[in-house]
Amino acid sequence: MPRVNLTKKYTKMYLLLFILTFAAEFAFGYYLTCIRGYVAGDAISRVANAFYISHSRHPHLAAIGFVWNPLPSLIEWVWLWFWPIFPKLASNALAAVLTTSLFAAGTVVLLLQNLIRFGLPTPLSVLFCILYALNPFLFLYGANGMTEVMFTFFLVATVTSLSRWLEDEASRHIIMLSMALALAFLVRYEAIPLAAAAGCSMLIAIFFIPSKHISRADNKASFKYLRSEGSIIVALTPFVYTCLIWIFLNYMIMGNPFFFFNSNYSNLSFSEALSGNDQFSRMIGNPVNIISYVAFKSSFFSVPLLIIVLFRLVTRKLLQWDMLIFIGILLSIPALQSVMLYKGTSYGWLRFFFYIFPIMAAWLPYEIVRLKLNAKFVLSVHLIGLVVTGALVAYAMSDPSRASEEYDTFNYGKNYNEQQIAKQIAQYINDELPDDLILLDSFTDFQVIVNTNKPSNLVITSDLDFLKILANPAEFQVSYILVPPPIEGGLINAINKQYPSLYEHGGHWVTLEKQFEDYRKLYKVIGAVDSGMQQP
Structure with a gap:
């Protein structure tokens, strides 16, 4: 991988991009919640969980709840210490808006840092990140206080770490990946299929992709086994430990180790009414209808994927092991949604299918370097792809049948x-x-x-x-x-x-x-x- 030193020039650029993105997101979030008076239900629900910790009749940390992952509310709890001075932190979920605005800005910086570390042209890289941040869907979710953009930050950190490891095999990337996965679980349960895909990706890379840094004589099956064992332990132990701690806390405090999964307040219980919905009842137990639905919802974010596949076809590198890794990561979260739709436990909202977009953005620098293509040309094509994606997403968000939640944001539903x-x-x-x-x-x-x-x-x-x-x-x-x-x-x-x-x-x-x-x-x-x- 081309190594680029993080000079003061780049540090200032990262800081400027972070500040501008945060300011734009928070200003839009303030407008939505405090001026228009619309607050996303899930956003204020997470704020409420944080609110109970210190402002309820019985203040205690366990009041945060054991259904939804705790990290968003724990962060928002910090802002809520100022609730007596500024009540809108709770009533208008500004604590959540502050949090998602920070994570949206951090995600854009992670993407820019990855582009520059792979040695791609700085001006086009900056423009790429700006267009990414201005995608109507991502911009809305960076401002509305919901957890999708928070999870996206750790998702991007996971994919960038994995792609850097594939390029130079440095162990520091595995450590970063492990921390990102553990923290991702504390935000959303989609981290579970993501972690499984990341672990499988590392095994594929170790066993089937020739190492650039290990001699052929040393690269024997026994060595690959030892290398895979050590790499997987480092990559997944923090994630597994975090999951087990969450299960233990559910058992110790709620008396049910899987309270978050099967309690009266869980998504499983809440989604029981879906069986009476014509649209979703047709998908229960029907893989064909599910595949069609998931493909349709994902299509609004898939233009960058089509571009990646096109360049792979042109360079005759489509059937490569690293492409299998990319597809595995890409399909991990939609696969979870497919299973949930099959069982009738998912509402199938548009926001469950956008994760392929940040995955592609995080993976792109590796693609360009791996295929040894003209970076300016490829990035320019992807800039067009980002504009087209933004237009498609804006179209979807204007139709309540395609994006009911997003439509309601602007139409007082x-x-x-x-x-x-x-x-x-x-x-x-x-x-x-x-x-x-x-x-x-x-x-x-x-x-x-x-x-x-x-x-x-x-x-x-x-x-x-x-x-x-x-x-x-x-x-x-x-x-x-x-x-x-x-x-x-x-x-x-x-x-x-x-x-x-x-x-x-x-x-x-x-x-x-x-x-x-x-x-x-x-x-x-x-x-x-x-x-x-x-x-x-």
Whole structure:
């Protein structure tokens, strides 16, 4: 690999690109959340998990929850120490916007650093990174506070480390890869197929790609075995250790080592309603429909892949072991989504299929050097590819049938309306019930929680005595209960599970205080619950 010294010139360029990208992302994120008033549901959910750690009725670290990976909320928790001064850090998820803006900027710098380390032309490399950052999808997710861009940072770090190792076989790249994989798992579970693909890639490289740095005499099967053993141990041990620690914490605190996977609040439970959706029910158990769906969703991000394949065909290097490595990494995350669609546990949103785009961007410098092509020409072709990809993605995002979440961001869809009602509920609590103890399930009502002035007056799911209070609210001086309709996420709501007829029919121990459209009912507790009303 051509080695380029990181001179002060490059350091300043990295810093400038980081600052400009961060400023643009955060400005757009602030506009979305604080001016337009739209906050991505998953973004504010992660902020809420961080919020419970220090601002709930029972502050403790385990309040972060054990369903979603903890790193995003742990980082956002740092910003939330300033919540008393700037409440919008929680209510408008600005803590998440700050975090994703930093990771989006860091990803662009990683890509530029990789391009320069491989000796590619600096001006075209900078332009490549700018066009990458301005891709409508990536720019939106760098600003909306969701975890996709955070995971992308570690995904890019993984792929760049792997490609550098393939080029010069330096052990430092394996160490970087191992750290990236471990941290990726702490952001999203897609790190699991990524780690499997990275491990298989290293084995393929060691056993089938001739080493440039080991003599033929020493490159025997026994040596390859020892080399593969050591490399895989270094690459995957931090990742495996991180997974095991997460499973152990789930067991130790929640009593179920796979609480994150199969609990009432897990994605597995939440996605049960998919079987009633015509679009997704047709894919359950049907590989043909799944392949068609995954290919369609991925096609909006696939122009760089077509360009890479075209150059491989022209140079007659398509059927090479390193191309198999690239395809394996590329398909690892879509393969997971395919399995989930097959079992009916994925909503198949567009954001689950964009990861092939940053993988291709991270892999590209290796491709150019490996094929020994004219770097300026190849990069110029890929710049055109980035523009075309941006246009395709913008088209997809303008159609709710292709990109429902992204479309809702700019067209005030269902999520926006629910957020406005949640704010109305919080405002009612702040104005009319400022000192009353209110019971609610944070899984469905996190948007209410982060908008209240006194979250310490709310009995929420992470409180240590939540189940006891849920069984008999009056005994613990609970004044009100907030209940969602028993549909979609409301089916999982702990209050609905305990009192399945409460929303529709109420009870002798409560009286309806206020109804917020068809979104929530607020009941006032007027007496004790009969034992017959409780669920086992």
